[in-house]
Amino acid sequence: MSKPKLLVVEDDPNLGDILQEYLTMKGYETTLCRDGEEGWTKFKKDKFSMAILDIMMPKKDGFTLGKEIKKVQEDLPIIYLTAKNLKEDIIEGLKIGADDYITKPFSMEELLLRIGAILRRTQKSEEVHTLKLYKFGEFELHYDEQYINGPSGVHKLTSKENELIRLLASEINKLVNRSHALKQIWGDDSYFNARSMDVYLSKIRKILKDDPKVQIITIHGEGFKMVVTD
Secondary structure: OOOOEEEEEOOOHHHHHHHHHHHHHOOOEEEEEOOHHHHHHHHHHOOOOEEEEEOOOOOOOHHHHHHHHHHHOOOOOEEEEEOOOOHHHHHHHHHOOOOEEEEOOOOHHHHHHHHHHHHHHHHHHOOOOOOOEEEEOOEEEEOOOOEEEEOOEEEEOOHHHHHHHHHHHOOOOOOEEHHHHHHHHOOOOOHHHHHHHHHHHHHHHHHHOOOOOEEEEEEOOOEEEEEEOO
């Protein structure tokens, strides 16, 4: 089995070297870049399992690089590194599909645990499910092709939207526990992942509004469920 390949883009030379040495020692094939432009060049030339991006960098900042990466490879997990613990940065990261967010200074052990959790979740999402087509109301989820067909046509889904809809559609009119959903799709139920899931649920609700008979109801303190009425 080949080693997971990590793209690390960090302009602090000391931290960059430490990250590359530590992650390589822990069994990851690690490519280190010193700025966003170099990171973009390396990304286009190779196939990576994950990107770890500093936000404040010369030439091209981490958010700009992350957006460019997601346009090419939407499902590539991204962890952002930042020296600031700002709510605005977290929200911006969520909007462009961040998988996690870690504030400097951080322990290498914590970063390693987060990388492992995300890769486990990614591998789980690639497992084969026996049911390929889910029908609810006027919608059809084509799980393998990763799109949903409804009254207003076809909506292409991200991997997380696809997994969330599949989970809800497999438990129609039943409570889906919030922590269970987070652990199954994101790998753990941290605050950051919970906020991320809320963003994705909001996007899914916008798709489902085309059929008033299909709704996602939030049960505060417990979870949510897809309610389908006749």
